[in-house]
Amino acid sequence: MVPQAEFRSYYGQPVIKKPVWKWDIPAYFLTGGLMAGSSLLAAGADLTGNRRLCRASRFAAAANLAASTWFLVHDLGRPERFYNMLRVVRPTSPMNVGSWLLAAYGPPAALAAASEAAGVSPRTGRAAGLAAAVLAPMVASYTAVLTSDTAVPAWHDAYPHLPFVFVGSAGASAGGLAMALVPPAQASPARRLAVLGAGLELGADEHMGRTMGLTGEPYRQGTAGRLHRWARALTAGGAVMGATLARRSRLASAVAGLALVAGSACTRFSVFHAGAQSAGDPKYTVVPQRERVDAGDAVRATG
Amino acid sequence: MTLGGNRLFGPLDPAADAGYEAPPPRVGFFTDTSICIGCKACEVACKEWNGVPGDGLDLLGMSYDNTGALGADTWRHVAFIEQSRPVEQPATGGAGAPAGLPADLRWLMMSDICKHCTHAACLDVCPTGSLFRTEFGTVVVQEDICNGCGYCIPACPYGVIDQRKADGRAWKCTMCYDRLKVGLEPACSKACPTDSIQFGTLDELRERAGRRVEQLERAGVTSARLYGDDPNDGVGGDGAFFLLLDEPEVYGLPPDPVVTTRDLPAMWRRAAGAAVTLTVAAVAAFAGSRR
Secondary structure, eight states: OOOOOOOOOSTTOOSSOOOOOOTHHHHHHHHHHHHHHHHHHHHHHHHTTOHHHHHHHHHHHHHHHHHHHHHHHHTSSSGGGGGGGGSSOOTTOHHHHHHHHHHHHHHHHHHHHHHHHHTOOHHHHHHHHHHHHHHHHHHHHHHHHHHHSSSOHHHHTTTTTHHHHHHHHHHHHHHHHHHHHSOGGGOHHHHHHHHHHHHHHHHHHHHHHHHOGGGGGGGGSHHHHHHHHHHHHHHHHHHHHHHTGGGTOHHHHHHHHHHHHHHHHHHHHHHHHHHHHHHHOHHHHHHHHHHHHHTTOOOOOOO | OEETTEEOSSOOOHHHHTTOSSOOOOEEEEEEGGGOOOOOHHHHHHHHHHTOOOOOOOOOSSSSOOSOSOBTTBSEEEEEEEESSOOOOOTTTOOOSOTTSOTTOEEEEEEEEOOOOSSOHHHHHOSSSOEEEOTTSOEEEOTTTOOOOOTHHHHOTTOOOEEOTTTOSEEOOOOOHHHHHTTOOOHHHHHOTTSOEEEEEHHHHHHHHHHHHHHHHHTTOTTOEEESOOTTSTTSOOSEEEEESSOGGGGTOOSSOOOGGGGHHHHHHHHHHHHHHHHHHHHHHHTTOOO
């Protein structure tokens, strides 16, 4: 347990501003992970001749792509100016890099689903699906950089861990969604991806909790803490059920799959709230910085 | 440390680094809080000149500071702190505590503002290029470009920039870019009756600030220290820096701010590692599946 920190502040007011992002942003992290994982499943299923899984996963990717786009535009203060995201190329802005990534990923992901729906030109569908799958892992992981590249203590200090939590959550949720959509006989790759993803997420999250110190505290408190406990229970439960009962029972497969999707949603919203909580309390900004200064270890460029 | 040709940390001339050829000298503010009287003329002048909307006449109930904090509609903010500790009287024949006030009470007043960082996180993370570096080395939002994504707001290590709710876009101090363009000093420093806010070229202000600290030390004011003046600090030095009489956090300032993008290359490396891990997991999920 972190000891109660003594620190000075300006009337207890926060030093930094809370993010103004609304629920759209964690919702986008969820659907972004779902679409990325689904594109990977679709490509693998296509190459291994698993038509049911390929079809369901291509549709899942396209549906989550549509939802993601809506969330991202809806969260803007000036939604009608969304296209300004592609006005420049800015490698120092993860949001700009992400916009270009989505601009590259979206069309092939949509084309793969369109080819599936219309039942035409499977070769184009395959090429488009493979192109989407190549970009999908970065689609799943860049959102962690987007989150960490801020002054929000619980987000910034989590940067070594968050990408692994996020891609694990993407794999678990996309595998879960496919388990809910495809009969157990065709869903074994989805179950494996779900279990691997859940293990990765839970492991990365555990490691993060053990190594972060004071700025990891918000992940265990308040709304973030409640969501975090739900996320762990749903993800672990869904993965265990996915590895056992879901192999034979369609019902168990659907329940386990939806638990994994819900677990991923709880993870994303937990991270979101942890950031807001850490920004709202000056302790998390002041104490680590004050400790550096008092230790004679203030951040300075050398030379 | 660089990313795509951008230097992310350490001392540099921001205007030249942004690509201006032969830019004018970098300008800024030196805010000497030891002579701030808390009159808030700077807040008023800023609002007047820049047409910043009113944000309510509220009594916050915490001190004589009824403005609260910097934000979308507050580009200058006068902090007010009342402390139970002896006033350090300059040894110039000071008359002791003013009549009617206890001798162990001191007031700190400080006019806060956007720091116009050498390495500005708000500018770094802006996805549209709305935030830009001017030829004077300052940081300005282009309101005809900003789409209200809000990324700059949690990126700022000082909590300066914020979203104007009714408008959706992000707003902050421009250091009166329009006035600088025609050779005028910004409205806040122009209005400051005690010259607590001093405008000028940054090199000259840093020299002047160093002399002021020495002067105060000679006069027995040992608590004076500069904040944001060091080009080697976590943000490469502030374009608007301060002389404070207590620790920065007492004024609501971070004690050791660091531009978040210093760590961006490391963040991308971790994200790339995670992406590879997910790819491996997906391949493993299909291992053994029949063609």
